[in-house]
Structure formats: C-alpha cells, structure tokens
Amino acid sequence: MARILIFNFIRFIVLIGMQVFLFQNIGYYNLVAAFPYILFIFLLPTGTPNFLVYLIAFLTGLTVDSFYDTLGVNTAACVALAAFRIFFMKITLEVEERDSFLTPMLGLMNVRWFFSYIFFGTLIHHTFLYLLESFSFQHIQYTLLSIVLSCIFTVIIMLLFSILFYKKKDRL
Template sequence: MARILLFNIIRFLVLIAMQVFLFKNIGYYNLASPFPYILFIFLLPTGISNFLLFTIAFLTGLTVDVFYDTLGVNAAACVTLAAYRVFFMKITIENDMDTFITPILGEMNFKWFLSYTFFGTLIHHFVLVLLETFSFKQFQYTLATIGLSCIFTMAILLIFSFLFYKRKSRI
C-alpha cells in the first residue's frame, strides 16, 4: 500500500511538472493542446474511495489551474473525468473492489484501456473547452479544438503507456 502511494505521488509530481513546464508551451495554432496530466486520474487504483477520488481529481485540476491562470476550468473538467471513471469502472470491472489494481496497459487489455482513456479524454476535453470558450458562436471551431486536442492527448497517453508497459505477472 505504501508503495502504491509513493508511485502515485511521484506520478503526480512528474505529470504536473511536465504539463506545466513542457506541454503548456506545445500547441498547434491554438487549435490543439495536449493535457496528459489526466493520466494521473486514469491510473489511480481501482479500490480508491469515491470521496478520495473526487478530492484528488479536484486538487489535480486546481493545481493545473494555478499555473494556467484559469479559474477552476481544469478542476471542473477533472471532477467530470472522475465521475466518468467511477461510471466506467462500475460497468466494466467486476465488483471485487478490495483490490488496488492500477488500471495500466499491462494489467488490462489494450481494447479496454484504449476505450477507457479515449472516452475519458473526450469527456475531459469537451468540458474543458466548452467552459473555456463558454460560447456556441464558433461551434465548428470548438468541435475541431475538442477533437484535435483529444487526438493529441491520446497519442501522448499511449506513448507514455507503452514506455512504462509491464506485462502481467502470471503466477
């Protein structure tokens, strides 16, 4: 348990630092921006309580909001992502929630992991971009921003997942 906590603290610090210092400055003509810090919320253990999950998601989004000078937009998107995560875990994973499995690519199959991260990223970006623009004036531009940012973020998430891929131990 202490090992899981230590890994998650290190993962949080590394992903937030990369988001703030590297990915904040990467974009494609203000149309696509990557937000790979959400991988931290995706990789929290499955047995975590909902209250703790929502608190961690809110604090993660608030931390990014501090560096981006946005007033709770990332926090709202991260809490929405946490709600999606609870729903997705409830319908796809068996009710054995006493285990603290980290839903990484090595533990789950690729199809499950891809659908889990893709739809979560899409929901996160949808809430994030709509709260940032807060207008339906240029709806096609907003949809293009959501789609391209989602694709950009998913590419980075998959690269990170394959870099730290570990096969399941079959004991």
C-alpha cells in the same frame, strides 16, 4: 500500501511538472493542445474510494489551474473525468477487480478496455474543458474541432507513456 502512495505522489509531481513546463508550450495555433496530466487520474488504483477520487481530481485540476491562470476550468473538467472514471469502472470491471488496488495500466488490463477507458475519458475531459473555456456557441465548429484534435493528440501521448512504462501481465 505505502509504496502505492509514494509511487502515485511521484507520478503526480512528474505529470504536473511535464504539463506545466513542457506541454503548456506545445500547441498548434490554439487549435491543438495536449493535457497528459489527466493520466494521473486514469492510473489511480481501482480500489480508491469514490470520495478520494473526486478529491484527488479536484486538487489535480486546481493545481493545473493555478499554473495556467484559468478560473477552475481544469478543475471542473477533472471532476467530470473522475465521475466518468467511477461510472466506467462500475460498469466494466468485476467487483473483485474494483475492490483490489490494481493500477489500470496497459499491461495489466485488456488493450481494448484500456484504450476505450483512455479515449472516452479524454473526450469527456476535453469536452468539458473547451466548452467551459469558450462558454459560447458563437464559434462552435472551432471549439468542436479543438476538442477532437486535442483529444486525439492527448490520447496518443498517453498511449506513448503507457507503452514506455509497459508492464507484463501480473494476473492469470
């Protein structure tokens, strides 16, 4: 258990550091931006209590908000992502898998399950993020285009990270 906590703490530091120092400066005319720090929320162990998932998502979003000088936009999007994560795991995983402390990684889960988990979660996160950021329907086409393109870019980066740290299946 202590090993899982230390590994997740290191993952948090690395992903937030990469988001703040690298991915904050990568974009395309304010149309496409990458937010791979949400991979930390995706990779929390499945047996993590719901309250703790919400708390970790809140603190993750608050940390990114403090570096981005946004007023809770990332925090709200991360909490929405945490709600999606809890709902998705409840309807797709069996009770034994949910209660174990299995990290939902590409090598340990079904590829289709992992891709849908990452894609729809990223779509939820980016929808909340961009709609709260613009807070207007005046340029809705631009906002929707930003949501879709940023979602695709973020999913590609997160899949590259997952392939980079791919682990063979431990389950039978």
